[in-house]
Amino acid sequence: MKTASVELHLDVRGLRKRTGGPQDILDAWNSSVAQIFGRTLHTGDSADLLLPDHRKLSYFVISTPAPVVVTDQTDFSIYSLTEVPNAYPPCRYCARVDQRRAGFFKCDQCKEERGTGLCFDHVRLLRNAIRKSKVIATCEEHLPKCECNERAEFWCLGPGCGGRVAWCSRHQMQHPTSREVYCSKCYQQIYPACAVGSCNEVAHNRCEHVDPAVGEPCGRSVCNIHVTRWQVFGYEKIGLARCQQHRGIRALSDLEVAWQLVAGTALRHLRGAQNKYNLPTLPSLKNILLKARRQKYSARSVLVFFLTVEDQLKQIRQASSLHRKMQDLITRARPRWKEQVETEEKEINEGMLLMERLKAILAQSGMSDFISVIELSDYRPRFFKGPTPRPALFVRLPQHLVPRFIGKDGVKIKGLSQRLGVEVKIERLA
Numbered sequence: 482m483k484t485a486s487v488e489l490h491l492d493v494r495g496l497r498k499r500t501g502g503p504q505d506i507l508d509a510w511n512s513s514v515a516q517i518f519g520r521t522l523h524t525g526d527s528a529d530l531l532l533p534d535h536r537k538l539s540y541f542v543i544s545t546p547a548p549v550v551v552t553d554q555t556d557f558s559i560y561s562l563t564e565v566p567n568a569y570p571p572c573r574y575c576a577r578v579d580q581r582r583a584g585f586f587k588c589d590q591c592k593e594e595r596g597t598g599l600c601f602d603h604v605r606l607l608r609n610a611i612r613k614s615k616v617i618a619t620c621e622e623h624l625p626k627c628e629c630n631e632r633a634e635f636w637c638l639g640p641g642c643g644g645r646v647a648w649c650s651r652h653q654m655q656h657p658t659s660r661e662v663y664c665s666k667c668y669q670q671i672y673p674a675c676a677v678g679s680c681n682e683v684a685h686n687r688c689e690h691v692d693p694a695v696g697e698p699c700g701r702s703v704c705n706i707h708v709t710r711w712q713v714f715g716y717e718k719i720g721l722a723r724c725q726q727h728r729g730i731r732a733l734s735d736l737e738v739a740w741q742l743v744a745g746t747a748l749r750h751l752r753g754a755q756n757k758y759n760l761p762t763l764p765s766l767k768n769i770l771l772k773a774r775r776q777k778y779s780a781r782s783v784l785v786f787f788l789t790v791e792d793q794l795k796q797i798r799q800a801s802s803l804h805r806k807m808q809d810l811i812t813r814a815r816p817r818w819k820e821q822v823e824t825e826e827k828e829i830n831e832g833m834l835l836m837e838r839l840k841a842i843l844a845q846s847g848m849s850d851f852i853s854v855i856e857l858s859d860y861r862p863r864f865f866k867g868p869t870p871r872p873a874l875f876v877r878l879p880q881h882l883v884p885r886f887i888g889k890d891g892v893k894i895k896g897l898s899q900r901l902g903v904e905v906k907i908e909r910l911a
C-alpha cells in the first residue's frame with residue numbers, strides 16, 4: 482500500500498532567474514533531495530538544500546501524516562512556491578488609481594520617471610513601433626507629433642526617415658501593391674510618380690538630359706513605358722534615359738547631341754558607374770544621327786563634334802565637376818576614336834577598290850551601261866556575322882535597272898558576287 486505523500490512548500494528564490502518553469506524546479510529538487518535521506522521529517526520542518534552549482538532551494542513541510550524517515554522511496558508533493566517577484570516596475574498610470582499592473586514598457590522620453598513602466602493599456606505604440614531590435618514605446622504625454630503638429634500615427638521606415646520620424650495619417654502614403662506605409666517624401670523616393678501626368682506607373686528612370694547652361698541633369702522621373710533610351714553604349718548596356726521633353730534628337734543640333742552623350746556619360750561616372758560606361762563610339766553617334774536625320778555621317782565628321790565639345794568645355798571659366806569629368810572622358814576616349822576613324826577610312830578605301838573591280842566585271846559581262854549610274858553605298862566588312870564575319874558591298878542603282886542587275890532568280894547578282902569574291906547587295910533606303 483502506498484503511503485500518503487509529504488506535502489511541501491518550496492522557496493525557489495534561491496534559484497534566482499534561472500528557473501525555466503516547473504521542470505527546472507523539479508530538477509533542482511531531485512538533484513538535492515538526497516541531502517535529507519535518513520532525516521526524519523515532521524509537519525512544520527524546514528531547511529535549505531544546496532545545489533551542486535551553489536544555488537539554494539528551501540523547503541517547508543506543510544503536512545505529513547506521521548513523522549517520515551526520508552528514503553529514495555519517499556513520495557513528495559509540491560503544493561506551493563515562493564518565487565522571485567515580477568521583474569517589471571509597476572505601471573505609473575495604473576498606480577495613480579491605486580492599481581498595480583506590471584509596466585512591461587518604458588517611454589524613452591520619461592527619463593525622470595525611473596522605476597515606473599507602462600502597462601499594455603497605457604503604453605502608446607504607433608504603427609511600426611515594434612521592430613526587430615527594439616520597441617519604440619511612448620507614454621500618453623510623450624506621443625510624437627507629426628511635422629504638421631497633428632498627433633502622429635506611424636513611424637516612417639522609408640529611406641529618408643529611417644524609422645526615426647513619426648507622421649500623422651494625413652501624411653501617410655501607401656502603394657496598392659504594398660502593405661507598408663510611408664510619409665509622402667519617402668513614398669516619392671520609393672514610388673516616384675511618372676512625369677507624364679496621366680500615368681500611374683511607378684517611375685524609376687531619371688532623365689539624363691543635362692542642361693548645358695547650368696550643368697544640371699533634368700532628373701524627371703519616367704516610368705518604363707514613357708522613358709526613351711538613347712541606345713549609345715551598345716545593345717547590352719542601358720542607354721541614356723530621356724523624359725518626353727528631352728527624347729527628341731531632331732530638336733538638337735549635331736553638336737548638342739554630342740554634348741548630351743558626353744554629359745550623360747559623365748553624369749553616370751559622377752554617380753559611381755565608373756568602369757561600366759565608356760563614352761559612346763563614333764559609330765554609335767553616327768547611328769543615332771543617321772536615324773534622326775536620315776543622313777550618313779563619316780566617323781571623321783562626328784569626331785569633330787566630340788572635339789568641338791572638348792573645345793567648348795575648355796572655354797568654361799568655372800568648370801563644374803561635371804564639366805571636368807566630361808573633359809577627362811574625352812581625353813581618355815580620343816585614342817579609341819582616332820582608331821575608329823582610321824578603321825573606317827581603311828574600309829572606305831577597300832570599298833572603293835571593290836567598286837572599281839565590280840565596274841570592270843560589269844564591262845566584261847556586257848553590262849557597260851551600268852558603269853556610269855551604279856554608285857557605292859556602303860562597304861561593310863563584317864556584314865555577315867559568324868565565327869569569321871564576311872563582308873558585303875552595298876550599291877545604289879536607278880530603280881528601273883534593279884531587275885536586270887538581279888537577274889532571274891538572282892542569278893546575275895550571284896554571279897557578280899562570285900567573281901568579285903564579295904557579296905553584292907542593293908541598298909534599299911527606307
Ligand SMILES: [Zn+2]
Nearest residue numbers: 572575600603
Ligand atoms: Zn497601466
Ligand SMILES: [Zn+2]
Nearest residue numbers: 588591620623
Ligand atoms: Zn513619456
Ligand SMILES: [Zn+2]
Nearest residue numbers: 637642664667
Ligand atoms: Zn519618411
Ligand SMILES: [Zn+2]
Nearest residue numbers: 627629649652
Ligand atoms: Zn501631418
Ligand SMILES: [Zn+2]
Nearest residue numbers: 675680704707
Ligand atoms: Zn509613365
Ligand SMILES: [Zn+2]
Nearest residue numbers: 688699724727
Ligand atoms: Zn528630361
